Amino acid sequence: MKKKLQDLIDLLPKAIIEGNKEVTETIITDLAQDSRKITPGTLFVCLSGAKTDGHDYIVQAYHQGAVAVLVEKDIDIIPQGLIVIKVANTREAMMKIAPFFFEFPSCKLRMIGVTGTNGKTTTTYLIRSILQQAGFQVGVIGTIQNSIGDKIVPTQNTTPDVIDLQRLLAQMAEANMDYVVMEVSSHALALNRVAGCEFDVGIFTNMTRDHLDFHVTFERYLEAKTRLFQLLSSTENQKKGKTAILNTDDKAAAFILERTECKTITYGIEKHADLQAQNANIQAKGTKIDIAGSFGIMPLQLKITGLFNVYNVLAAVGAALAEGIDASIIKAALEKFQSVSGRFELVDEGQPFSVIVDYAHTPDGLENILKTAQQIAKKRIIVVFGCGGDRDKTKRPIMGRLAVQYGNVVIATSDNPRTEDPETILNEIEAGIRELLIPGKIYEKISDRRQAIERALHVAEMDDIVIIAGKGHENYQILKDRTISFDDKEVVKTIIQEMK
Numbered sequence: 001m002k003k004k005l006q007d008l009i010d011l012l013p014k015a016i017i018e019g020n021k022e023v024t025e026t027i028i029t030d031l032a033q034d035s036r037k038i039t040p041g042t043l044f045v046c047l048s049g050a051k052t053d054g055h056d057y058i059v060q061a062y063h064q065g066a067v068a069v070l071v072e073k074d075i076d077i078i079p080q081g082l083i084v085i086k087v088a089n090t091r092e093a094m095m096k097i098a099p100f101f102f103e104f105p106s107c108k109l110r111m112i113g114v115t116g117t118n119g120k121t122t123t124t125y126l127i128r129s130i131l132q133q134a135g136f137q138v139g140v141i142g143t144i145q146n147s148i149g150d151k152i153v154p155t156q157n158t159t160p161d162v163i164d165l166q167r168l169l170a171q172m173a174e175a176n177m178d179y180v181v182m183e184v185s186s187h188a189l190a191l192n193r194v195a196g197c198e199f200d201v202g203i204f205t206n207m208t209r210d211h212l213d214f215h216v217t218f219e220r221y222l223e224a225k226t227r228l229f230q231l232l233s234s235t236e237n238q239k240k241g242k243t244a245i246l247n248t249d250d251k252a253a254a255f256i257l258e259r260t261e262c263k264t265i266t267y268g269i270e271k272h273a274d275l276q277a278q279n280a281n282i283q284a285k286g287t288k289i290d291i292a293g294s295f296g297i298m299p300l301q302l303k304i305t306g307l308f309n310v311y312n313v314l315a316a317v318g319a320a321l322a323e324g325i326d327a328s329i330i331k332a333a334l335e336k337f338q339s340v341s342g343r344f345e346l347v348d349e350g351q352p353f354s355v356i357v358d359y360a361h362t363p364d365g366l367e368n369i370l371k372t373a374q375q376i377a378k379k380r381i382i383v384v385f386g387c388g389g390d391r392d393k394t395k396r397p398i399m400g401r402l403a404v405q406y407g408n409v410v411i412a413t414s415d416n417p418r419t420e421d422p423e424t425i426l427n428e429i430e431a432g433i434r435e436l437l438i439p440g441k442i443y444e445k446i447s448d449r450r451q452a453i454e455r456a457l458h459v460a461e462m463d464d465i466v467i468i469a470g471k472g473h474e475n476y477q478i479l480k481d482r483t484i485s486f487d488d489k490e491v492v493k494t495i496i497q498e499m500k
């Protein structure tokens with residue numbers, strides 16, 4: 001991709017040019033907001049971040065080949081030959097130039113965005129499997145990784161920031177993807193990372209407590225999630241046939257519905273909805289349900305389990321119907337669907353008890369998987385879990401209470417402590433555990449996650465279920481001063497082999 005710098009500046013009417021003013025002949029070959037990702041010919045966008053300031057990296061960017069920088073602050077010393085473009089707000093300027101630079105890739109793709117506290121990753125994978133079954137090429141953007149057909153593109157955030165997102169979408173369009181199924185996190189909506197994305201379908205999964213460290217209040221968290229549906233129905237989004245798919249069993253859906261002006265498909269289990277699951281039968285190795293909709297009744301024998309996954313399946317069916325996919329194709333894809341890495345994933349090394357690794361890192365996620373475990377349990381439930389550091393602290397005691405409410409044995413341990421003291425996090429979890437710790441329940445606190453898992457596996461007896469929650473697919477653990485390799489599933493496998 002190449003653009004004349006002048007064409008980018010023309011999008012920013014109040015921009016002031018400083019330093020080298022020979023803009024007319026300058027060609028920009030890439031955009032970056034991270035000095036570490038600069039290649040010769042790049043326009044470097046300086047963002048004032050929460051941790052550091054992009055303006056501090058101008059010299060580094062220049063040495064790596066940046067030909068121009070976009071700033072919102074005064075620059076004392078301008079490296080020779082560097083073009084400096086000053087605007088009032090670099091983030092807003094970036095939102096205008098990135099979609100233009102990458103030639104509005106979202107307009108060349110059918111875009112399905114999924115937002116909600118839980119279930120985004122699972123829902124995107126379900127939708128991908130249906131679209132692929134229907135013969136489409138599909139790109140996925142989300143927590144575990146991004147993918148362009150079979151090609152894997154590693155990711156840092158669930159939803160990448162504006163420039164990386166537009167570049168990725170352009171690569172997907174270039175690779176002839178028909179669809180992009182994308183997780184849209186509340187951070188992304190609040191920070192407008194999806195500026196310039198024109199969605200065809202927006203999905204709301206659910207809304208429970210999380211990320212209050214970032215959004216501060218539940219209302220602001222809800223407003224962020226609602227933004228996806230405002231973007232979807234906005235007149236600036238010129239796509240035809242846009243649909244919002246909403247879980248109306250969730251209270252927040254009414255708020256979103258009021259602010260959505262396109263076609264909607266509602267789904268749920270409890271309340272009457274356009275798509276309604278009935279007769280759910282939760283089994284250890286799958287779920288049987290009937291889905292009632294405009295097509296009549298679709299009986300499904302799924303390989304994934306848990307009532308929470310029934311919601312994810314309903315959301316995926318809604319998206320597929322909105323895109324005109326035949327009910328028989330939807331059924332075939334869903335019945336084949338195996339699992340998502342680290343989502344209620346069974347680890348079977350031939351041991352006489354079940355081990356499930358799951359990414360539940362919110363109170364609602366934890367309660368859902370523990371309820372599911374209770375529905376399929378023959379004997380005890382052993383829970384190993386922790387809470388991430390530098391993240392919403394209010395969820396810690398709540399998750400402690402839930403673990404001891406549903407679990408027979410609770411082993412509290414570290415998740416990703418990040419910059420926090422692991423013991424402090426554990427004490428906050430323990431406050432909740434102590435509230436419901438009745439005789440007969442066993443509680444231990446082991447901050448080393450490997451030792452905690454080892455303990456759980458040694459305590460487990462025939463037909464018990466061991467749930468290891470919080471880190472799912474993650475293959476690392478973020479400690480104060482370093483990130484180490486750590487994969488719950490691999491750790492389980494190694495320990496069970498050692499035990500044999």
Ligand SMILES: CC(=O)N[C@H]1[C@@H](OP(=O)(O)OP(=O)(O)OC[C@H]2O[C@@H](n3ccc(=O)[nH]c3=O)[C@H](O)[C@@H]2O)O[C@H](CO)[C@@H](O)[C@@H]1O[C@H](C)C(=O)N[C@@H](C)C(=O)N[C@H](CCC(=O)O)C(=O)O
Binds near residue numbers: 035046054
């Ligand atoms: C709170 C938040 O979202 N922060 C994001 C934000 O960081 P920031 O504003 O603190 O940026 P900063 O680190 O201060 O840096 C400022 C600027 O200097 C630049 N820089 C920095 C260092 C350097 O050497 N050179 C350089 O140019 C940075 O690229 C940036 O442009 O901008 C960064 C660059 O785009 C993001 O990577 C970073 O996400 C961090 C890693 C993060 O952990 N975010 C989480 C909370 C998040 O976004 N999570 C959601 C999922 C949540 C969920 O639903 O589960 C997600 O979408 O991933």
Ligand SMILES: Nc1ncnc2c1ncn2[C@@H]1O[C@H](COP(=O)(O)OP(=O)(O)OP(=O)(O)O)[C@@H](O)[C@H]1O
Binds near residue numbers: 206309344358
């Ligand atoms: N529909 C749902 N409702 C409630 N809990 C769910 C639902 N789907 C999944 N979960 C729980 O939440 C965990 C995370 O699921 P998933 O990765 O699909 O959600 P996510 O929204 O992508 O999460 P993240 O915000 O971390 O990316 C699962 O491991 C499971 O414990």
Ligand SMILES: N[C@H](CCC[C@H](N)C(=O)O)C(=O)O
Binds near residue numbers: 415470
């Ligand atoms: N996307 C979520 C993931 C949390 C996963 C958990 N393992 C943790 O580190 O807290 C976040 O960044 O808050």
Ligand SMILES: [Mg+2]
Binds near residue numbers: 120121143144183
């Ligand atoms: Mg996700």
